[in-house]
Amino acid sequence: MSRFVDRVTLHISAGKGGNGCSSVHREKFKPLGGPDGGNGGRGGDVVLVVDPNVHTLLDFHFHPHAKAGNGTQGAGSNRDGSNGEDLVLPVPDGTMVLDENGRILADLVGEGTRFEAAPGGRGGLGNASLASRARKAPGFALLGEDGVERELVLELKSVADVGLVGFPSAGKSSLVSVLSAAKPKIADYPFTTLAPNLGVVSSGETTFTVADVPGLIPGASEGKGLGLDFLRHLERCAVLAHVVDCATLDPGRDPLSDIDALEAELAAYKPALSSDASLGDLAERPRIVILNKVDVPEAAELAEMVTPEIESRGWPVFSISAVSREGLRPLTFALAKLVVDYREAHPKAAPRRQVIRPVAANESGFSVIADPETPGGFIVRGTRPERWIQQTAFDNDEAVGYLADRLARLGVEDALVKQGAQPGCSVTIGNVSFEWEPQTPAGVDITMTGRGTDGRIDQVERIGADERKHARRVRRGLETEEQ
Known part of the structure; x- marks a missing residue:
């Protein structure tokens, strides 16, 4: 026997954006033809759409988790990744959408009415899009952003005469x-x-x-x-x-x-x-x-x-x-x-487009507060700094240097100095904590070294190409350790 379900909790996840590609164009007689890494594709959105053929929330009762498709990674030759597939969830006419705090997000009435419940993450930029006067051939690319994850409450109000x-x-x-x-x-x-x-x-x-x-x-x-x-x-x-x-x-x-x-x-x-x-x-x-x-x-x-x-x-x-x-x-x-x-x-209103009025936010703003769990530490909060942290591959020194330049231009370095930050103190942005080194000249023109490296950052653990070549020859008996 079919069941009538008129209230469910839905856990949705938008798709993750694809990573950008770090690639250099290679062609005969052109050993360095310039960066040509494409951008990652955008993650898919989760969208609720009123469907006249759906009369209950029963499907969501048995399948409360929904996830949209991820964007694919960019490729060389300036090939951008494909966007993730949007996940369209049909809901009955008269569905009310609330967040976990009970705040009304949408009232879906009328066939075809849509509501973007969770936007997908943006794809990362490839090194072709990151090229500049200072970095003519970047040896890194940005990572894709995670899609929005949220918990929604769907509540059905029957539309009857x-x-x-x-x-x-x-x-x-x-x-x-x-x-x-x-x-x-x-x-x-x-x-x-x-x-x-x-x-x-x-x-x-x-x-x-x-x-x-x-x-x-x-x-x-x-x-x-x-x-x-x-x-x-x-x-x-x-x-x-x-x-x-x-x-x-x-x-x-x-x-x-x-x-x-x-x-x-x-x-x-x-x-x-x-x-x-x-x-x-x-x-x-x-x-x-x-x-x-x-x-x-x-x-x-x-x-x-x-x-x-x-x-x-x-x-x-x-x-x-x-x-x-x-x-x-x-x-x-x-x-x-x-x-x-x-x-x-009361004439029946035509299917209306859902108008979302988000709370105004200044993405360029940020705040620096003392870390309550780490003595002498600080926490940086803001839309841009937290987004940049997600986009950074921390195993690439050049990408880390690029992040330092972005934070310096935003004013994070100056704000930490005003707050009394000391060299070596813990600074947390998003889910990443690192030791702050104010001696690093961030935000200025630098002399570029090898691709994927940054001269301002001590490369202690990274083994260079010459060292790897020497170790390989030693293993083969072609050279000695002293040589």
């Missing part, structure tokens, strides 16, 4: 089954319906949808019963229909008290997550009262007795029986008229 509201066992599921082709579970015990059921009803030239919401009880707006889990499915309903059980044997209950109790819950529930202010609160929606089970003689008498008082409130009243199908035809036409009137007063 008529919402059936009532106490448990009031006959809502039975009414949906006779008005439409839907076949919800029907039984003679409370809370048979544990998930909303949708049915499509045709009345003349009008077609509308009916949502059977699980039974509500007093205190539902405060979380009692299944109230908070399913009251949100009424937020986008054009018409609210009270389904009243006129044949209940529960002492202390009658149609008027049932209606008053449900009205109190609807008024108390605040659709705080709704981004469509034009809908207003649930208390402002058009109402219709359906007195059910009049096939029972005592229920028919009770319905006839309370009808005048309900009509005095300005609400249409219909006495029906879902079993004998008495009174269903006039009810269907009345619901269709209310839906048409609501649609005319």
Whole structure:
């Protein structure tokens, strides 16, 4: 049996950007034809798209992790890497997207509405793009950035025209089954319906949808019963229909008290997550009262007795029986008229593009604070410094020197001096910690050495080409250690 899932936690990861390529053009009679390393491809994005063929979040319940494709690495001859494939996730109409803190990120309503949930990482630049007056043939390339990883909460609010509201066992599921082709579970015990059921009803030239919401009880707006889990499915309903059980044997209950109790819950529930202010609160929606089970003689008498008082409130009243199908035809036409009137007063908006308004941020800014875990250490925070750390291959001295130049031009060196940083102190940027050496002349023109090296950095562990050649000849017995 299929399950209805209307709230899931989704873990998404955008694709990683491809690394840039460090390559030198080689051609006959041109031993150094210049750098020709291509750029890495961009990582794929994770995108949520409203699909009319999807009606539940069940797929995400069983597969809560999703990852987009990675970008590929650049290659020689100025060949850029390919971009990672975007991951498009279809979601039902009416899906609300929230972050881990409960902040609303998007309200996806309308077929084709898109939301970029996680952007892919940018690809690293190849050495052809890094060439400059000082570095005519860079011996390094930048690494690709990691894609955004985040945790989202997807919450579904059914998009239905008529919402059936009532106490448990009031006959809502039975009414949906006779008005439409839907076949919800029907039984003679409370809370048979544990998930909303949708049915499509045709009345003349009008077609509308009916949502059977699980039974509500007093205190539902405060979380009692299944109230908070399913009251949100009424937020986008054009018409609210009270389904009243006129044949209940529960002492202390009658149609008027049932209606008053449900009205109190609807008024108390605040659709705080709704981004469509034009809908207003649930208390402002058009109402219709359906007195059910009049096939029972005592229920028919009770319905006839309370009808005048309900009509005095300005609400249409219909006495029906879902079993004998008495009174269903006039009810269907009345619901269709209310839906048409609501649609005319609230024209359906065209599928809209999601507008993202991120918090303004100055990427050139950074801050230097004392490291609380390392005495005498400092932490540098900022969009650019942390991004540059990700792009740097620390096993390449020339790449490290290029990073030092970028940080010096940004003003990080001066800021550390003003904060009282001492030579050899620990400086942390992003997830990398290193010893700060202010004697290194960063940010100035330098005399270039071999590719992949930087004369300002002591190369202690790196073995040069001459040393490797000598060691190889020693192993072959062609030279001695002294030579």
